[in-house]
Amino acid sequence: MNPESLSFIFLNAFLINNFVLALFLGLCPFVGVSAKRDTAFNMSLATIFVMFVSSTCAYGINLVLTKFNLEFLRLISYIALIASAVQLVEMILKKFSPTLFRALGIFLPLITTNCAILGVALFQTSREYDFFQSVAFSLGAGAGFGLAIVLMAGLREKLELSNLPNITQAAALSMMLAGILSLTFMGFSGLGGSTA
Amino acid sequence: MTQLKKIEPPLTMDVFTAGLWKENPVFVMMLGLCPTLAVTNTLENSLGMSAATIFVLVGSNALISALRHLIPKQIRIIAYIIIIATFVTIVDYLIQAISLDLHNKLGAFIQLIVVNCLILGRAEAYASKNSFTKTVVSALGMGLGFTLALIALGSVRELLGAGQLLGYQIFSSNFEPWVVMILPPGGFIVLGAWLLLFNYLQQRKIDQLIVKDQASHCSISSN
Numbered sequence: 001m002n003p004e005s006l007s008f009i010f011l012n013a014f015l016i017n018n019f020v021l022a023l024f025l026g027l028c029p030f031v032g033v034s035a036k037r038d039t040a041f042n043m044s045l046a047t048i049f050v051m052f053v054s055s056t057c058a059y060g061i062n063l064v065l066t067k068f069n070l071e072f073l074r075l076i077s078y079i080a081l082i083a084s085a086v087q088l089v090e091m092i093l094k095k096f097s098p099t100l101f102r103a104l105g106i107f108l109p110l111i112t113t114n115c116a117i118l119g120v121a122l123f124q125t126s127r128e129y130d131f132f133q134s135v136a137f138s139l140g141a142g143a144g145f146g147l148a149i150v151l152m153a154g155l156r157e158k159l160e161l162s163n164l165p166n167i168t169q170a171a172a173l174s175m176m177l178a179g180i181l182s183l184t185f186m187g188f189s190g191l192g193g194s195t196a
Numbered sequence: 197m198t199q200l201k202k203i204e205p206p207l208t209m210d211v212f213t214a215g216l217w218k219e220n221p222v223f224v225m226m227l228g229l230c231p232t233l234a235v236t237n238t239l240e241n242s243l244g245m246s247a248a249t250i251f252v253l254v255g256s257n258a259l260i261s262a263l264r265h266l267i268p269k270q271i272r273i274i275a276y277i278i279i280i281a282t283f284v285t286i287v288d289y290l291i292q293a294i295s296l297d298l299h300n301k302l303g304a305f306i307q308l309i310v311v312n313c314l315i316l317g318r319a320e321a322y323a324s325k326n327s328f329t330k331t332v333v334s335a336l337g338m339g340l341g342f343t344l345a346l347i348a349l350g351s352v353r354e355l356l357g358a359g360q361l362l363g364y365q366i367f368s369s370n371f372e373p374w375v376v377m378i379l380p381p382g383g384f385i386v387l388g389a390w391l392l393l394f395n396y397l398q399q400r401k402i403d404q405l406i407v408k409d410q411a412s413h414c415s416i417s418s419n
Contacts, residue, residue: 022380024234028313031226072289075307076281083274112277115230115311122304167395171226175388182381 013140026116040153044146055138215337222345228314233383242350250339
């Protein structure tokens with residue numbers, strides 16, 4: 001498969017180099033919000049949306065910054081962009097879909113400090129993706145984040161019902177689970193004939 | 197509000213040591229996990245990342261603490277993020293100038309220090325409320341606690357994954373490296389193992405205490 005093709009970029013971000021399980025981005029919500037499947041699903045929807053919006057805007061911003069030789073401002077402008085994108089999403093949702101807004105509620109502001117979103121913007125810049133490649137990359141990364149967090153939430157719901165030793169409480173068990181999930185995702189690394 | 201002179205608790209060793217162990221950012225508070233797991237595949241990377249994080253943590257928290265009366269409450273988060281991003285940009289260019297090799301190894305994770313929840317969390321929870329000196333001391337403690345955790349992870353992963361420490365061969369060539377340790381799953385598993393060990397030690401401490409009083413066993417062990 002051609003590594004420049006849109007489908008490969010999508011698959012690469014979605015499965016092969018999954019943002020959470022292979023690149024360790026967005027671990028805070030992955031550990032924090034994966035206790036229940038419903039909230040995990042809603043969280044991933046919001047993240048995908050913010051990722052898409054900020055990645056498209058970051059593409060535009062990068063064009064302007066490169067034109068005026070202001071690359072050193074890239075990081076500051078990206079993070080400001082993400083903070084405002086989250087705010088924007090919050091306002092739009094509040095106006096047009098109060099139900100979804102209530103469902104996401106507290107998770108929306110937390111998206112600002114999700115490193116997966118800044119990661120998408122930074123990676124697409126350093127890999128010099130064009131506009132459509134950036135879109136495919138952000139959608140793939142978002143879908144990968146959603147897949148990982150929903151899988152994790154499903155596993156954790158099952159574990160609630162099982163009999164576990166005391167010392168596996170809280171984060172220790174989540175980390176072990178994530179390790180096993182990450183191992184299984186390594187099986188995708190042969191996909192597309194490239195181990196990037 | 198500013199006329200009201202609050203009597204601040206004096207600066208003690210506790211401010212410094214809290215970050216090292218009792219409130220260790222990684223093992224206890226689970227903050228800043230992304231860089232912790234992503235760059236600890238070798239001890240060298242762990243040390244580089246720790247140095248960068250300490251610089252940003254101390255610098256940004258000191259500045260935020262100095263400006264804490266000037267920053268309006270409503271826009272404080274965005275102000276903190278801009279300050280942090282400035283320091284990260286500085287450290288990014290510094291590392292690039294000092295060691296391009298290390299810069300390439302750490303990659304985007306230097307820039308991702310911006311969204312390290314440890315730094316923003318300390319800015320919001322500590323620097324915005326405490327005096328300059330105390331903030332610097334506390335930030336140093338937190339930074340060293342973070343370093344401690346990164347070293348704990350990095351040394352185990354490099355030792356088992358490559359049989360080396362800081363590039364020096366430790367095990368003989370008969371040792372078959374556990375390649376999984378330097379790959380992504382190893383990060384999760386080693387951190388999980390450390391947490392299990394700490395939980396076990398804590399559990400044993402509790403168990404020893406309640407051996408004396410068997411009757412209260414059920415109520416405490418369920419915690």
